[in-house]
Amino acid sequence: MSQDGPSHNGESDGRQEELRQEIDRLDAEVQRLINQRAARVLEIARIKESNGGPFYRPEREAQILARVAERNEGPFPDEDMVRIFREVMSSCLALERRLRIAFLGPEASFTHTAVQVHFGHAVEEHPVAAIAEVFREVEAGTADYGVVPVENSTEGVVNATLDQLMRTSLQICGEVALRVEHHLMSHAGSIGAIQRLYVHPQTRAQCREWLHAHLDGVEWVEVPSNAEAARRASQEPESAAVAGAAAAELYELPILAAGIEDEPDNTTRFVVVGEEGAGVSGNDKTSIVISAPNRPGSLFQVLQPFSRAGVNLTKIVSRPARSSLWEYVFFLDLEGHREEPTVQKALEGVTEGGAAVKVLGSYPRAR
Numbered sequence: 001m002s003q004d005g006p007s008h009n010g011e012s013d014g015r016q017e018e019l020r021q022e023i024d025r026l027d028a029e030v031q032r033l034i035n036q037r038a039a040r041v042l043e044i045a046r047i048k049e050s051n052g053g054p055f056y057r058p059e060r061e062a063q064i065l066a067r068v069a070e071r072n073e074g075p076f077p078d079e080d081m082v083r084i085f086r087e088v089m090s091s092c093l094a095l096e097r098r099l100r101i102a103f104l105g106p107e108a109s110f111t112h113t114a115v116q117v118h119f120g121h122a123v124e125e126h127p128v129a130a131i132a133e134v135f136r137e138v139e140a141g142t143a144d145y146g147v148v149p150v151e152n153s154t155e156g157v158v159n160a161t162l163d164q165l166m167r168t169s170l171q172i173c174g175e176v177a178l179r180v181e182h183h184l185m186s187h188a189g190s191i192g193a194i195q196r197l198y199v200h201p202q203t204r205a206q207c208r209e210w211l212h213a214h215l216d217g218v219e220w221v222e223v224p225s226n227a228e229a230a231r232r233a234s235q236e237p238e239s240a241a242v243a244g245a246a247a248a249e250l251y252e253l254p255i256l257a258a259g260i261e262d263e264p265d266n267t268t269r270f271v272v273v274g275e276e277g278a279g280v281s282g283n284d285k286t287s288i289v290i291s292a293p294n295r296p297g298s299l300f301q302v303l304q305p306f307s308r309a310g311v312n313l314t315k316i317v318s319r320p321a322r323s324s325l326w327e328y329v330f331f332l333d334l335e336g337h338r339e340e341p342t343v344q345k346a347l348e349g350v351t352e353g354g355a356a357v358k359v360l361g362s363y364p365r366a367r
């Protein structure tokens with residue numbers, strides 16, 4: 001029997017009506033409170049306007065979302081509650097100023113999803129075709145912030161992003177960690193009917209085993225993005241694409257096989273870059289790049305100050321320095337904020353040892 005349909009049980013009908021009236025009252029109350037919140041945010045905006053301060057405050061947003069999850073008692077799930085507050089803050093910030101976010105497109109790329117997870121939906125989304133272009137847009141002031149991928153748990157670092165970070169004066173002010181799920185999508189109706197597969201080379205590498213086991217005999221065509229793979233497959237019923245759920249939705253492609261990545265927790269990390277860094281949130285990371293003299297014991301000397309200061313390193317990656325052949329630079333991520341004394345002490349130790357340090361930014365840890 002339909003929930004709204006007639007019922008022969010008068011008692012439960014009465015209770016249902018009572019509950020709905022209560023829900024209506026609660027909804028009105030929630031709505032009133034959201035507007036009260038927005039009015040406070042508008043007052044903050046006036047203060048910021050007179051101080052010329054940045055409108056977007058990543059450290060404050062991170063603290064608010066952490067508290068939302070911490071105090072949540074259910075039955076509403078933590079993750080969903082965080083998502084709702086994420087959107088409330090996104091719309092509140094848009095009342096102050098609507099941010100323009102440049103990101104590695106096209107629409108429905110994983111970076112696009114990272115933008116929405118980090119900033120919510122009340123921003124102006126600006127997809128561009130290359131990582132270097134994201135940095136250029138923010139440097140030129142035609143976008144307020146930029147979002148780019150920096151590493152994947154299966155495929156390693158994204159060199160184009162590291163090269164830009166080495167060069168730019170922009171600061172990393174946030175990070176997003178996204179579980180990347182790849183799906184096989186097509187109008188073909190069944191895997192056996194697929195004749196052509198559109199796939200991005202990195203995606204192909206992340207789904208290598210599954211693709212070889214199931215689609216070895218078909219024609220494989222490399223494309224520059226997952227979204228482009230989906231767009232092409234949507235126009236050819238005998239073709240398929242490997243892409244994420246956002247691309248399947250955008251191009252209305254049925255998913256024939258879900259979660260076909262080889263690593264069960266395939267994750268991509270993205271960074272948010274802007275003119276200004278983030279303040280201390282209390283749960284931060286700092287990214288730096290170090291260029292050390294090319295001599296024995298150099299890396300040891302670079303790392304020792306972190307251990308002495310009790311600063312935990314979460315990542316170290318080496319890259320050839322572009323300035324000279326066989327010279328290397330090291331990208332490090334560490335726990336803590338650049339304004340915290342332990343981190344400052346460690347960084348001083350590194351420079352005293354003769355290495356050059358560039359702080360790429362301190363920012364709240366991804367949720």
Ligand SMILES: O=C(O)C(=O)C[C@]1(C(=O)O)C=C[C@@H](O)C=C1
Nearest residue numbers: 041044055056057060089092093
């Ligand atoms: O606290 C502020 O500075 C605000 O502008 C308010 C608010 C919010 O909605 O809570 C909005 C945007 C900022 O990025 C951080 C927080």
